[in-house]
Amino acid sequence: MLHLISAADLSHSDAVLILDTAEELAQVGDRSVKKLPTLRGRTVVNLFFEDSTRTRISFEAAAKRLSADVLNFAVKGSSVSKGESLKDTALTLEAxxxxxxxxxxxxxxxxxxxxxxxxxxxxxxxxxxxxxxxQALLDAFTMRRRLGRLADLRVTIVGDVLHSRVARSNVALLHTLGAQVTLVAPPTLLPVAVETWPCEVAYDLDSALPKSDVVMMLRVQRERMQAAYFPSAREYSRRYGLDAERMARLPDDAIVMHPGPMNRGMEIAAEVADSPRSTIVEQVANGVSVRMAVLYLLLGGSEPALGGGER
Known part of the structure; x- marks a missing residue:
């Protein structure tokens, strides 16, 4: 049995297979009947110990479009909140x-x-x-759809890299797919040993923008912050926020991305988020297609296996 746990587990051919499969499955969303019988009889459990309406609904929609049975496991009010361990929960799912x-x-x-x-x-x-x-797969899918390629794309990821699992997965996957990634953040919001990651690191957003095909703004994750990582929200926005004036420094065909949910007015201005260059709404729609592809390839059993290690 195979899993998808880390973007770093995916080879180039694995990643391209997922993106190509997602491209085929995206056509289902355009049909009047948005269902395929592919995973009929299979059961997919959404086990969310953290709130995430967007990701959970995306996975649920993906599984249902493939005709799988979906069980949503709400941790609040469940045995987990009463102290049941992850292992006990796993054994219940196994049963x-x-x-x-x-x-x-x-x-x-x-x-x-x-x-x-x-x-x-x-x-x-x-x-x-x-x-x-x-998330990294749907971001790559969105870039490829908008810009026609991933090889040699110049992708700048901006903001709270320290707390961002999206940044980690994107750096790994985009490197595998041949893109050039630059992280731009205040030094306090970069992780230890970031110099070992397969990317460049910079601190000045204004100098990075003219050299970017894609700029991805990360949400400032205040809920994970127990310390003062920057002087104030206003100061952060002044140095690392993307507003219309900064967007004008991008090359003409460059796109703006955000994994959501956004802090409008902090890391991204409303006029940027709602502009034609923004792919934020597309990313949500593309997430369903990509998650359909992952479920199909892992549970369908008829395609080449994708990364994560065999058991």
Whole structure:
């Protein structure tokens, strides 16, 4: 059985297979009947220990379009909130015969542990500040659709890299797919050992923008911050926020991305978020197609396997 836990587990051919499959499956969304019988009889469990309406609904829509049965496991009010361990929860899912488990957890590494305890495929929907591989896949899918390629694209990822699993997964995946990634952030919002990542690091947003085909603004994750990482919201926005004046420094065909949810007026101005250059709404729609592709390839059983290690 195979899993999708880290974007770094995907080879170039794995990643391209997912993106190409997502392109085919995207056509289902244009049909009057948005369903395929592919995963009929399979059970997908959404196991979300952190709130995330957008990602959970996206996975649910993806599974249902492939005719899988979907069980949403609400942690609040469940045995977990009464102290049941992740292992006990895993054993319950195993007894129910879950074919796939989509897990979001506030502890980095939780999906790896879950994969040791269940026979079904485990898909990481975000673990702590570690990874969020399907977000990176949908971002790459969106870039390829808008710009026609990923090889040699100049992608600038801006903001709270320290707390961002989206940044980690994007750096790994985009490097695999041949893009050139630059992280731009205040030094306090860069992780330890970032110099070992396959990307460039810069501190000045204004000098990076003219050299960017894609600029991805990260949400400032105030809920994960227990310390003062920058002087004030106004100061952060002045130095690292993307407004209309800064957007004008981008090359003519460059696009603006954001994984959502946005702090409008902080890391991204409303006029930028709502501009024709913004792919933010497309990213949400593309997320369903990409997650359909991941579920199809992991649970369909008839295609070449994709990364994550065999068990």
């Amino acid at each position: 129910m015969g879950a074919d796939g488990v989509v897990i979001r957890h506030n502890a980095s590494g939780a999906p790896y542990r879950l994969a040791e305890w269940v026979r079904g495929s485990v898909i990481n929907a975000g673990d702590g500040t570690h990874e969020h591989p399907t």
